[in-house]
Amino acid sequence: MTLLNPQISFERGLFRARRVIKQSNLLFISDLAAAIQAAEGSILLNRALLEEHIRQDPAFARALSPLDFEEHDTRIVRLASEAASAANVGPFAAVPGALADLATEAMSSCGASVSLVENGGEIAANSKIPLNVGVYAGPSPVSARIGFRLESKDYPVGVSTSSASVSHALTFGEADAAVAVADTAALSDASATAICNAVKGNDVETSVQAGLETAEKIRGLRGALVVRGRYVGSIGRLPRLLNLKGDIDGMLKAGLYDAERQDAVLL
Secondary structure, three states, X not given: OEEOOOOEEEEOOEEEEEEEEOOEEEEEEEOXXXXXXXXXXXXXXXXXXXXXXXXXXXXXXXXXOOOOOOOOOXXXXXXXXXXXXXXXXXXXXXXXXXXXXXXXXXHHHOOOOEEEEEEOOEEEEEEOOOEEEEOOOOOOOOOOOEEEEEOHHHOOEEEEXXXXXXXXXXXXXXXXXXXXXXXXXXXXXXXXXXXHHHOOOOOHHHHHHHHHHHHHOOXXXXXXXXXXXXXXXXXXXXXXXXXXXOOHHHHOOOOOOOOOOOOOEEO
């Protein structure tokens, strides 16, 4: 690893940076250092625009169901609101994913061939090379053992996870991991929330099926993976599944596919 500055490093052919910007815990990966700087700028700008919108409309941050939006609203508000409407959840459930979408757009505008932003488990990616993402499912025995291989046919893509056993975000369900895959991270983020909310009850197998049935009803969603305990179910069109051999610490390094190490961005 070559250290460029306290925030950007270069490892195995890609620039990487981790940042915490207020409530956003971020990972940036790109082939261009300038693209990472552009993505950081996008996060700062769109967070500021979002905060101003919330000052004017506090319900945006509290609503548990979709809200109407105006055409003159900023893109971050429109993207989150549209995704929330598709998944039938509150607009704030789509905000982390929408921020990641706009940040990857900024990366691509810089000419980056690899653009990946992970915002607290919500991933937006557009890349000319394959990337892996791993699924962390808390106490489930499959946690950190399965993941997805993102290839050219999958991009651009949003991959998001909602969890009752890991995340501090508000959830009404009991899934160890509800993973949603869509064209955008805003939609995958909102969808993962809706799917996780549906996974509940003493009958674990039935609860996983309920999550998959919810996923099936969300327009625009490519596919979903639901984990609760030892039960795993999937529906729709998902990227190629991986059997990960690395441990959680290895996954957190966030790397390219490696036949021996099989590092992956951690969801």
